[in-house]
Amino acid sequence: MSGKCEECGQSAAKYKCPGCGLRSCGLSCVKAHKARIGCTGKRDPTAFVKISDFDDNRIMSDYNFLEEALRVADVAKRSKYKSFVGGRKPGVLKELIYQARFRKTKFVHMANGMSRRIANTTYFNRKRKCMYWRVEWIFHSTDIRLVDENLDEHVNLGTVLEKHLSPQSHSPTARHQLRDFLQQPVDQLKLLFKKELDDAKESYYELNINESLRQQLSFKTVLEFPEIRVVLPSDIDRFSIVEEEPKPVKPAASPVKSVAEELVEQTGKTFREEEIKDEEQDKEQDDMKMYDFLGDLPGQADLLWKSMEVQPPSLMNDVEDGELSG
Template sequence: MEDSSVCGECNLKPWKYKCPGCSIRSCGLPCVKAHKQRTGCTGKRKATDFVTLSHFDDNLLLSDYRMLEDTKRVAESAKRMRDQICKNPYFKESQRSKLRAAAARGSTNLLFLSSGMLNRERNQSRYDNRSKCISWTIEWRFHSTDVVIVDHGVGEDTSLCSVIENHLKPGPWIHKLKPFCDVDLFSLKLFIQKGAKATTFKELDIKASLRKQLAKVAIVEYPVIHVYLPSQSYDFEVIRDFYQLNTTTPDPNGSLYYSHGDTTEGKVTSREEEIEEDGR
């Protein structure tokens, strides 16, 4: 029969300490360390373990009290951190509701992310009751570059060209957006995704206001506009609902022509393709 009066680790000396985690008896620090290394015990009592009333004492009461204090401290710390991360004066619940309602009146489906998400924190779009106008946050993504530019406070009646030209002012220096600065501003192609998971993009009219162009588009937090050079190709389906003046290739009569979207098929069709089909 095992002697309960001696150390449970060395079985030589009388025990002095009882491990709160596994209740093993030890005679001193070397045996305490040895039993932790052998068994993997942390030396701490599991705060959620069931203890019968007959074994409950002042030490267990104090341990439970400390556990509750620690839980409260962690919860309050997490709340302060969340409030700091998600602190954004533009996004009180009532303001989000007004912004969503104003967007819906323009046939725009505005969706919001959960608190703490990067785009949620970055979004400063808001609805002004006095002017009855939305001021959008806009993200510009330039194709074939890693350049991402964010504008805040862009009124929905502002034309896209007046916003993007601030980032594309030509100069002698070499930078990542120089190819976009070297072409005619109005020849740039602007696209916005039709929905959060949609594979179809809507081509935007760079001369038109933002209000008209966001109709029938689902936006997550704020508009993300993809900018392409005239020479760059794209591998997604495009919907175009505006007439665009094309100045790159004149027609046989020397006059300018317009390219337009074929609304029956939902694909982009240029006049050159129509002439080619008629000639067959």
């Protein structure tokens, strides 16, 4: 290697930095140039290489680079669920998961260090018993992305959107991009929420602009925080809209009706044998009511008494010992 040291300019150059290519004479100049220009001293494996300079050494270097990338990806994948100390989640994160589940929302968090995890400002206010979500509003076909750091879960979505579409809230450049949205009535705009963790084709739920965020996130999966896409009515056909899954409904309590329906649907069901004694007058009256009720169902009254291995109430007067025989 010929020429003078490019750092001190006095001694002959002996070394060439793999990172920046600067030629130096010794350790002191190597350290000096790193401090001066912030060089790492490591070769950039992604740097452009002329085809004339490409040789076996370059091929081996690229191979090692790809192997290292695979190793790092594998380590990150295996440590995905070990990002918390002792395998336990921090109290704040556990609180978010619990409160979201209480609201019938599945909250999915990302690993520590991920940009979406760092950006999430969602929290639960215990005093007010209210979730304050970070919500990002994405306006379709524009570069506009508006953020609510802490949006009250009870606020109407249309009210929030109307505030964001106020002309005074944007610069002239932003107003130009949002001109079609500003000219459209707020209640005519479409709000879409992406169906998260779906391996199929990218699809969206259509949100009700007249309801609160809490209502609209029920029975949905939220990846860290909601992203709501605002779409013009003319562009809604460009998206794959999915129907919401049926929400479970708690059946009304009706013991007598349930027994009758079960008899109609399932014949031959065995009931627990009961002993009916003379002094149980109230029980006998209840049996008569049941018999009268089932009389309206063809063939079901006989089926009931047969399955209970007792005789109908009409034969009770013939029984002298106080017990019904099969």
